[in-house]
Amino acid sequence: MRTGGTDEAITMTMRKVNVAILVLLAVAFLIIVQRNLLNLSDFLHKEHPDAGMILPFESELSPDLGLELVRKGEEIPVLITAAEERLGSVIAAMNSIYQNSKANIVFTIVTLNDTVDHLKVWLSKTKLNNVNYKIVIFKPELLNGKIAKDPQTLEASKPLTFARFYLSAYIPEAEKAIYLDDDVIVQGDIQDLFETPIKPGHAAAFSEDCDSASAKGIVRGAGTQNNYIGFLDFKKEAIKKLGMRANTCSFNPGVIIANLTEWKNQNITQQLEHWMELNTKEDLYSKTLAESITTPPLLIVFYKRHSSIDPMWHVRHLGTTGAGNRYSPQFVKAAKLLHWNGHYKPWGRTSSFSDVWDKWFLPDPTGKFVPVRRHTD
Template identity: 25%
Template sequence: MLPFRLYAAVLFVLSISLLFPPFCIGIRSFPTRAIDGGDAFELASAAWARFSEAPDYRNGADCAVSMNKEMVSSCDPSLVHIAMTLDSEYLRGSVAAVHSVLKHASCPENVFFHFIAAEFDPASPRVLTQLVRSTFPSLNFKVYIFREDTVINLISSSIRQALENPLNYARNYLGDILGRCVDRVIYLDSDVLVVDDIHKLWNISLSGSRVIGAPEYCHANFTKYFTDGFWSDPVLSRVFSSRKPCYFNTGVMVMDLVRWRQGNYRKRIENWMELQRKRRIYDLGSLPPFLLVFAGNVEAIDHRWNQHGLGGDNVRGSCRSLHPGPVSLLHWSGKGKPWVRLESKNPCPLDHLWEPYDLYKPLRHYNAAKFQALSSISGSTLIGFSSYLS
């Protein structure tokens, strides 16, 4: 016989979820280890938490065996290391991106994900960790907390508010956030799909003393990424006098973290951001400081690894077509995101290429998941629910 307080809590949660379905419990199942009442309530009430479990992608016979068969380490140099941000707003995109990497990897068990979560995201880093684990039970990953106050005082206004999100700047701090044992990483934005073997990108060499590799676009009008005030200042514009700068998109980068740390590139980027706060020298968000430091000294990677701009421009958004040539990675950079346009029943043609990787569960599958999740919560957690609601 359930205690009256516990019984009342169950009835209350069920009745509220039936009256207001968008706030129902919405993940496939909770992690097997115990979670406290606050985290359980966060998982239960979050509309963004509805994801199906991904297929179980396993290595083939030809894959190299990890150095440690029993426990995969975030330091293992034999693995492919990928860094991505993880937040509630772009979670649907991040999950699809991870799914695409695993689906097309020749050795999916040899991939390690380093997720960077914001300290004050509506979904706590712990809950995001549990959600990733329930969606990808066999995934090798670690979640790091990014302290937004690290960069908040360096961010200037941009042409689009989303570009001012502190988590956009987490890539500047990968050398500090990730353990010093991680020598190399692929950074990927949350709005990408990888449709080729990620090991091919990982195996690209960074020649000479180059710190990053990325597809370059030298036909683009490079001057538009900085203000007239920047170009008219002979001291500032001289930064490009000894190199031929080309535009590159920072949403896909291969990064040598040893050289990054040795060259103190985090501080070099911060110096430009500090100048931007005093004198407006660019209008976009986190991209221009990277261009100021690295443009003209980037390992040029084949364009197939960043078919970018599929989200349209940063103000209006628009439907774009693919660039000529083969495709290994699709990138919905720009204002429009495929999950938003699909949800609003107004997709662009290329958004349908993203759809098969989407693991988000529609509302019609909600009720079954709700009762399954409730049945997996311990009695002490439900009492926590009652305490929260009282």
């Protein structure tokens, strides 16, 4: 009887062990399946980012679960402006940034009061509904006395172009931040751009206009805007006193990596405002080549006092006549960030590589913003 009882106890113990093993295997299998589904989701989003849809299995999984798993680490503050007439460009830019990175990205969207509701609807009704963002209202009165009352340029009539001057005010809690123009598409991991080294004592990093990637995009029809003389009037006494060389390579402020601690310590915003105000009195900017009134103050304040961004992280001039065509499809595919600076935007009638931009555009749920194409059915 004792032997029989012992055998029965051993049998029961083994059954419990087997059950426990089966449970563990089942749990392990479910974890593997869930991870594979999440990885497949990421892959499909990257391959078909323009779909703007929730994949069938995503509706069964908690979307927050995937985000909690991959959106950890230090915050990466990204500031971008949102003008009503260009709102689709902001959405495409944000979508490309978000889908190509697993970093903990926090967007600061600077806009005007009349755009807020439209922007919120667009974000909430698409796959950007889980994006971490805050909206800041730009106050145009900040520019009173700093730009001409009768603006001669397109930039002057668009106050949001000056939002980059106030980076430290809009993102006061961060030590470092990224500013991006809205007409960009990011194809690399924004974490890599954020980790761009900034030299001690420098408040920002920019892309040099004489780097090999951007220089290829310059064409005669666009004007020689790759040096300081293209933006500033070196005949003016205030410019002469600075001792700057006219042939110094300029930089493009459409992408800025800012050390906000240095920005505050050096009073960069106040310096930029000083040169804006002085220009209204002495007309310091070049009239022959550049139309920009945003770039010249930055060129002055950061003259030989800025770090450099990898050229592949700011491939420019895709919106300039003929310039974008000088890039090969292979080069554009390899670029980490594409910038359609110039008159021709990828949501307009004609632009180089607009198909690349289209892949990241998410249709407007309200139907207000529709990309214009020359050939439509």
